[in-house]
Amino acid sequence: ILNVEQSPQSLHVQEGDSTNFTCSFPSSNFYALHWYRWETAKSPEALFVMTLNGDEKKKGRISATLNTKEGYSYLYIKGSQPEDSATYLCAKDAGNMLTFGGGTRLMVKP
Amino acid sequence: GAVVSQHPSWVICKSGTSVKIECRSLDFQATTMFWYRQFPKQSLMLMATSNEGSKATYEQGVEKDKFLINHASLTLSTLTVTSAHPEDSSFYICSARDQGAGGRYEQYFGPGTRLTVT
Numbered sequence: 001i002l003n004v005e006q007s008p009q010s011l012h013v014q015e016g017d018s019t020n021f022t023c024s025f026p027s028s029n030f031y032a033l034h035w036y037r038w039e040t041a042k043s044p045e046a047l048f049v050m051t052l053n054g055d056e057k058k059k060g061r062i063s064a065t066l067n068t069k070e071g072y073s074y075l076y077i078k079g080s081q082p083e084d085s086a087t088y089l090c091a092k093d094a095g096n097m098l099t100f101g102g103g104t105r106l107m108v109k110p
Numbered sequence: 111g112a113v114v115s116q117h118p119s120w121v122i123c124k125s126g127t128s129v130k131i132e133c134r135s136l137d138f139q140a141t142t143m144f145w146y147r148q149f150p151k152q153s154l155m156l157m158a159t160s161n162e163g164s165k166a167t168y169e170q171g172v173e174k175d176k177f178l179i180n181h182a183s184l185t186l187s188t189l190t191v192t193s194a195h196p197e198d199s200s201f202y203i204c205s206a207r208d209q210g211a212g213g214r215y216e217q218y219f220g221p222g223t224r225l226t227v228t
Contacts, residue, residue: 042221042222043203043219043220043222044203046216046217046218049216089153093217096142097144097156098144098156098205098217099156100154100155101153102152102153103153
């Protein structure tokens with residue numbers, strides 16, 4: 001993997017559904033992996049920073065895992081709510097800069 | 111968390127004029143600041159990395175003479191869009207890096223500036 005890639009690009013779920021999406025990144029020159037919640041034309045909101053292989057972080061209904069050896073991270077949302085609708089960005093931190101993935105746009109229908 | 115401010119939050123200017131956007135870290139010193147641009151329906155694109163007291167490092171394809179970056183102090187970086195054209199209309203976000211506890215870096219984003227060139 002040469003770039004940071006996120007899948008799927010977009011996702012429509014019903015309120016109450018649980019969902020997850022993937023961030024894939026080059027495993028070389030790895031310092032940290034960041035997840036952001038981002039509403040267009042606003043500032044990205046930091047969700048998690050993960051550095052160690054096997055890291056798991058949780059904030060409320062949102063959690064994330066990290067595999068640095070194979071170069072991927074999963075973001076999980078349990079019991080999605082309409083207010084979770086946003087674009088979720090991951091970014092690989094090489095120590096001196098962030099490289100962003102294209103984002104997963106999540107839309108939660110009431 | 112740390113706070114990064116941007117000013118102005120939105121600006122409309124005429125084609126051919128220059129616009130300056132300020133990015134400030136309010137409660138920490140940032141030796142490194144980043145400028146991003148967001149194209150419609152796309153993710154954030156890094157334009158340049160700004161280090162205090164030295165010249166900015168521009169990403170490939172970004173015109174350094176058009177997007178002037180100055181990082182004169184540890185709390186202020188400015189982006190000047192010179193001779194703006196309608197295609198420069200975009201959302202510009204700055205970010206500042208803070209070395210937190212344990213030596214781990216955290217990166218904080220400003221609220222962004224919406225530039226419209228008419």
